[in-house]
Amino acid sequence: MPPLGEHHYELTTTWTGNRGSGTSGYRDYARDVTIAVEGKTDLLASADKPFRGDSSRWNPEDLLVAALSECHLLSYLHACVQAGVVVTSYRDVATGLMREDGRGGGAFVEVMLRPQVTVANASMIGAAENAHHQAHEWCFIANSVNFPVRHEAEVTAG
Numbered sequence: 001m002p003p004l005g006e007h008h009y010e011l012t013t014t015w016t017g018n019r020g021s022g023t024s025g026y027r028d029y030a031r032d033v034t035i036a037v038e039g040k041t042d043l044l045a046s047a048d049k050p051f052r053g054d055s056s057r058w059n060p061e062d063l064l065v066a067a068l069s070e071c072h073l074l075s076y077l078h079a080c081v082q083a084g085v086v087v088t089s090y091r092d093v094a095t096g097l098m099r100e101d102g103r104g105g106g107a108f109v110e111v112m113l114r115p116q117v118t119v120a121n122a123s124m125i126g127a128a129e130n131a132h133h134q135a136h137e138w139c140f141i142a143n144s145v146n147f148p149v150r151h152e153a154e155v156t157a158g
Contacts, residue, residue, distance in 0.1 A: 011037045017046075032057065061098055061108075067141045068111050068149055069094040076115070076135035083127040083134075086120035088158050113151040122157040129155050 017030030031047035032054060047053030048061055058066075069092045080087050092115045100106035119128045132153045136142060142149040 011035055013045075027052070030054065061096060064108065064145075065094050065096040065111055068096075068139070068145070069113055071139040071141040072113050072115070072132075072135050072149075072151065075138040076117075076131055079131035079134040079138065080119075080128060083131050085124045085128045085131060087117060087128070088120055089116075089118040091116045108145070108147045110147055111145075111149045113149065113153075115151060115153045117153060117155045118158040119155060120158065125155050125157060129153060 012035070014034045014036070015032070016034050017032035019029055021028050023029050031052055033045040035043040035045050044057045045063070046055075046057035046059055048059040049055040053059055073090055073092060076090070077087060092113055094111065094113045096108055096111040098106055098108045115132070117128060119125060132151055136149070136151065139149070
């Protein structure tokens with residue numbers, strides 16, 4: 001049996017928030033960051049607003065929830081193909097809950113995915129609902145975190 005594949009990911013994260021005096025004080029610098037992957041559009045990021053960040057930019061918490069949502073979506077589409085389910089639309093309203101620990105840190109305690117899926121016909125709804133369980137098992141990102149990733153899916157026929 002051939003060895004399981006390894007996949008390596010590389011990106012560059014550059015702090016762009018030096019206002020002229022570096023980190024001379026907690027309020028003296030911006031939390032602005034540019035995340036770059038070769039061949040892709042740069043992602044402008046920052047800290048979340050409560051942590052003195054720029055709310056117009058992506059923050060690490062947003063990116064974690066987005067990674068879980070997208071990973072489930074891609075795994076789900078694959079599971080549906082294998083089950084003979086034709087998905088015609090998919091939209092997820094995902095939320096994450098993070099709690100601060102009072103010592104300057106914190107952790108996510110849960111992410112909830114709420115996919116709204118439309119399938120080609122009503123006979124596919126049962127298999128489409130079951131495919132969410134398979135997608136959860138396959139999701140690389142969900143398998144990499146130490147908190148529950150739940151899903152409350154709604155499947156309808158179009």
